[in-house]
Amino acid sequence: MEIRTPIPVSEAVSLVMEHAVRGSSEQIPLEESYGRFLAQDLVADHDVPPFDRSPYDGYAVRSVDTAGLSGDNRAAFQVVGEIGAGSVFEGEIGYMQAVRIMTGAKLPEGADAVVMLELTKPLAGSKVELKREMKPGENISFRGEDTRSGTVLAEKGSFITPGLSAPLAAFGYAEVPAAKKPVIGVLATGSELLNPDEPLEDGKIRNSNTYMLLSQIKRAGGVPLYLGKFSDDLDQCTEAVQHALAKVDVLLTTGGVSVGDYDYLPDIYKRIGASVLFNKIAMRPGSVTTVAEHRGKLLFGLSGNPSACFVGFELFVRPVIRFCCFSRRPHIRKEKAVLGSDFEKANPFTRFVRGTVVYEDGVIKAVPSGFDKSSAVSSLADANALIVLPGGTRGYKAGMKADILLLDDQKGSDRPWENTAPSFR
Amino acid sequence: MEIRTPIPVSEAVSLVMEHAVRGSSEQIPLEESYGRFLAQDLVADHDVPPFDRSPYDGYAVRSVDTAGLSGDNRAAFQVVGEIGAGSVFEGEIGYMQAVRIMTGAKLPEGADAVVMLELTKPLAGSKVELKREMKPGENISFRGEDTRSGTVLAEKGSFITPGLSAPLAAFGYAEVPAAKKPVIGVLATGSELLNPDEPLEDGKIRNSNTYMLLSQIKRAGGVPLYLGKFSDDLDQCTEAVQHALAKVDVLLTTGGVSVGDYDYLPDIYKRIGASVLFNKIAMRPGSVTTVAEHRGKLLFGLSGNPSACFVGFELFVRPVIRFCCFSRRPHIRKEKAVLGSDFEKANPFTRFVRGTVVYEDGVIKAVPSGFDKSSAVSSLADANALIVLPGGTRGYKAGMKADILLLDDQKGSDRPWENTAPSFR
Structure with missing residues (x-):
């Protein structure tokens, strides 16, 4: 059996980002720009207000x-x-x-x-x-008091919020230069997978990873393309991967990444001549996450386990999509939170626990969102963060501070994997 | 001149919500469900895993x-x-x-x-x-250990996240019962308004409110419908409002709500027989926000000033949209944060300052995001929260705690306006 050597998460992320590519720009109507990413800096080309004006009747x-x-x-x-x-x-x-x-x-x-x-x-x-003495300048909104011509109101790669729509309109962007969304293909493997509309069968489960990934891709800023579900058959899967690569910017597969007899992904990579960046990461869940590169395109072999697949996407695929969309902080946003419960069991690998962040009187608290196994589905439903528990020989106690990764954030982090471990032990 | 009596924000919100209506449900494909709201509880109809299974090869x-x-x-x-x-x-x-x-x-x-x-x-x-003794049950994922049949995984009105897509798929929702999006019309008034693609003219400004509102409507969960821009002409505007009402669930207008000679909204409401719920709120910006009701439909007269318009939407329109989408917490989420700067000037009215929330070592801090006038456009670009400063005779100091309203949140608040004022003074 193949022995794999796990690499640290930070190293894996760096390896992936070496192959991330910037995307292209397209002009889109202002009214459709919400949720897209700016393809250039938004610079004020005139003063706001453009003249001295009255704020009152x-x-x-x-x-x-x-x-x-x-x-x-x-x-x-x-x-x-x-x-x-x-x-x-x-x-x-x-x-x-x-x-x-x-x-x-x-x-x-x-x-x-x-x-x-x-x-x-x-x-x-x-x-x-x-009946009142007025001071010079009283009740006047002065030209340029809001924004001076030349001010950068938002930098290239910014997520376009409703609040950004206002200055975009004010500065004449009837069409907005936005990052073209990369097309992210999803290919599911596994003979045990049923479609959501199929009745349950003994020994089989419904394919939940694909639909989760389609949503994750949208949240990250890409266009999802579902390429189908394939049984554990090497020839069929290889052909599917080859066809898929022609249609997408990035290809995600789920399942088949382990070292078992039915895990064909390593063989597929070999057959198509993709170079594997890594196939084992010192993390839980998702340690078998495998990433390969083939003619400038990244192939992500995500785990077949829902929680592992979810985490693998957020750590490795999200930054590739955001980088493509010109973000200067493409990684999932990392912040500190207070642990709301004990994590007694030590783990040599860094753990990413699906968590719920709550705010308590100005303090950010993170609690696990449910059942914590790589195969878990339920804990994903409520998760709005991943709680980062660096590997080591001791567990963690409620009240300690830990890093959290904010799933719904659009601001991102620059280099979230620096100093993760020593910061709170 | 008409004298208006300001009412507290909490009272204004309550008056609006008395007229909010629940929407209807529709079946949508699972792959298009990200960002929609569940129209019924998501209940597990079988155990997960559905059988005892192996977590390993x-x-x-x-x-x-x-x-x-x-x-x-x-x-x-x-x-x-x-x-x-x-x-x-x-x-x-x-x-x-x-x-x-x-x-x-x-x-x-x-x-x-x-x-x-x-x-x-x-x-x-x-x-x-x-070569190892095994305990009974060792390395087995037991039937139902993740989710027991009958468990409510997400309640009606929940925002469908990527993490919720997984259980939706697992429980066979190839089609998802989702809240039908309400159609929210936007009608801009003001002779000073230029379209974003028009060159600047002396005395005029570009219409930024409309595009901001279209995005805010999308973020809140509605379908925006832009109904055009009208000059300050009473007959024309009245006709436009009447036509608009036939096409939308809720109608937003911007501008024309003040007491000036050119502010026609009060007259329009009179002409069409709408009953005004209130026309003055003890808040800054947006004190002239006016809400009326006409044959079961709400009409929001938002300020023509961008920041006032923005705040008016988030406080009053967002909860109506979310309520329509079955949310049990339709209001913008309220949390506590530490003020990152002084707000020296006292104001008799409750202020809503466009702010940026930052996390500092587990503590939530809020700082103003820029120029703070009701007419401001620039401070909206960076705002991810509104800082609530209750009216009174004193200002606020950095380090004090204040309520913040989280703009990008999808969880919401139940009754955010209870106990706002006394909680930190």
Whole structure:
């Protein structure tokens, strides 16, 4: 039997990233940009606001004319015009003149303050009564006070949030330069697998990995392409892999990666001439995760066990997709949390426990989300994080701090695997 | 001029939710279910695993036959069969017999332990040498150990994550009962608004609210429908609102909600016979947010200012969408965080500051994400939370705890507006 030497997670991730490639860019309609990744920096090409404007409905005046005004010393100003938002006042405000101005309208020439409508009283003969001294610049939204022309509002590779849609629109991106989504193929192997719509049979289980991966691919930013389910037959699987490679940017297979008699993936890699980067990682679950490279394309041999498959994807495939989408922090986001329960059993390998992160009065706490075996399906349902428990000779106690990896995050981490182990032992 | 009486945020939210309606359900393909909401509880209809199975490649044996075995006391077992995953061994294992078994395969009758392949040695004559005593049940994944039949794995209204796709597949949901997405119309008003593809003009700005709202609607779980941009003309706007109402479940307008001469929304509501729930809220930004109800449909008059519009959506529209999608926690998720900076200026109204949440060694910290005015566009780009600063006569200091509302969260809150104010003052 083949003896495999496990390598550390950090080394495995580095090996994978050596073969990750940047993708290409495409123009997409602004209204479809939510959830995509920016293909270039978003730079302000003009000041925001683009002109001095009024933040309120009221009257634009020259502050100098309001000197000394108070409730006991009111004055009548001549209303010489009205500016709706979007309109521009022609001419200049003069001595003791006011212009009725709406929220968002450009301040007229000569004016340097806006009196709120609530503090004014209309008088006969197109006049308005004011009763307060205004400071120069009072109630004005100044040109550029929000954003100066030239400011980088979001860097290349940023996830496009709803909040980013606003500046994209403001700076004229009717079409947004976005990272083209890489196509990630999924090929399931295993004679025990039934389709979700098939009735259960003795000895068989339904294929859950594929559907989980299709969703994981979407969350990571790729386009999933399901290429079918194959029995444990070497010739058939080899052909399937070869066909698949022509259609995808990255190929994921599930199952067949172990050292058993029915685990054909090592043979398939050999047959097609792919070079194996590694086939054993010092981690649980997913130690048999195998990654190979073939003519510039990465092939991920993920475990057939759901939890192992899930973890393998998030650690190794996600960063490849995010890197392709120009992210500068392609890895799953790593943060510290307080352990909410004991993990008594020591493990020589680094463990990634499906966990639920809860916030307790400003503190981040992580608890396991359920049954913890590589084959587990149920613990995935509630997991929003992976709890990282570095391998060693001792277990972990509730209250200790540990690294967590945030599954739903879109910001990412730069190099999450530096200093994982020593940081909390 | 109309005098409006501001109501507390909690009261405004309650008024809106009195008119929120539950949506309907539809069957969607499993592979398209990521990001949708479950329309019924996900209940396990069988045990997982569905049978006792082997977690490893190796040999299934009767543990009683291994009694006393060790490195110095090895024994040869007769290999009477081989079971690949998905196959079933016919017959029963007898005295000193072993069956070669693959990962995931069903345990043969009579066997109660699995010896890992690595600990065995093949011998001539279809025999295998074992050298370790096995405990009954050792290396077996027992039927139901992951999930018992009848377990509720996710409740109705849950956001379908990749991790939930796995149990959905395992329990045969080739089609998933999902909440039908409500259609949320967006109608922009304001003569100052240019389309994103139009060149800037003096006095005008590009329409950023609409595109921001389209993305916010998607994030919340609705289908956005952009109904166009209208000038500040009462007749035109009224007609547009009436047409829009026929096409949507909920209608959002931006702009025109203030008390200025060009703010037509109050008149439009009057003309179409909508009843106004409120038109002033004790909050900043977005105090002029107006909500009305017309024949069972909610009309949200959001501010024309980007940040005010953004906040108004998240507080009032999001829960209506989530409620429609069967969520039991439809409100934006509220948690506690430590303030990362001072907020010196007191405000009588509750403030919602666009913020960025960062994690520092297990502690959640919130800092403002930029320029803080209701008209701000730039601070939205980086915001992943809203920092809640209850109104009062004093400001807030860095290090104090405050409520935050998590923008990208999918879990939600039940009643986020209880006890907001007194919790940290």
